Amino acid sequence: MDTLGVVETKTIASGVRLADEMLKIADVTLVRASTICSGRYLIFVSGKQSDVATAVSHARLTNKLTGNFVISGISPELVAVLKKRLSVKTVQAIGLIESSTVSSGVAAADIAVKSADVSLIRFVAGLGICGKSYFIFSGELAAVEEANKMAKEFLGTKYIESTVIARPEHDVVKAIIGVR
Numbered sequence: 001m002d003t004l005g006v007v008e009t010k011t012i013a014s015g016v017r018l019a020d021e022m023l024k025i026a027d028v029t030l031v032r033a034s035t036i037c038s039g040r041y042l043i044f045v046s047g048k049q050s051d052v053a054t055a056v057s058h059a060r061l062t063n064k065l066t067g068n069f070v071i072s073g074i075s076p077e078l079v080a081v082l083k084k085r086l087s088v089k090t091v092q093a094i095g096l097i098e099s100s101t102v103s104s105g106v107a108a109a110d111i112a113v114k115s116a117d118v119s120l121i122r123f124v125a126g127l128g129i130c131g132k133s134y135f136i137f138s139g140e141l142a143a144v145e146e147a148n149k150m151a152k153e154f155l156g157t158k159y160i161e162s163t164v165i166a167r168p169e170h171d172v173v174k175a176i177i178g179v180r
Contacts, residue, residue: 005052007043008103014054014064015041022055026112067103093141093150098134104158105133108151115150116143
């Protein structure tokens with residue numbers, strides 16, 4: 001996957017229609033298309049940068065969007081966490097960033113892992129949290145603090161809250177990444 005396109009719509013019907021149109025207008029692969037809380041719809045498409053840009057540009061023609069991004073050179077860690085294929089080893093520190101939209105959260109997670117030596121360990125997209133998103137990353141404390149700062153700055157008005165925890169308890173780490 002070279003580039004990821006993220007489109008978040010205000011309504012489910014407009015999201016389903018846009019997903020179909022995006023696949024018809026450009027040579028992109030549908031990575032995910034699903035409802036999220038507050039009656040919104042989330043679309044992830046991937047492919048070559050030019051094709052993803054074409055698909056997302058088409059989506060921008062509607063006034064039904066709550067967010068959209070084209071992320072070129074996407075972090076392999078973000079792709080893995082979106083596909084839920086990561087495992088966690090020893091954790092020195094964790095950071096958690098909460099965003100008001102899923103689309104801005106995806107872009108902020110990519111920035112966080114590219115701006116500091118951290119590992120993305122979870123991304124939660126909109127379900128059961130009123131359409132918000134959050135992501136969790138780990139690494140040495142200074143790196144987690146730097147990633148937190150960069151993601152927070154990027155999010156601007158979409159930023160809700162964040163936390164950095166040094167030496168988190170093992171049971172807390174297991175709970176937040178969904179391990180029993």
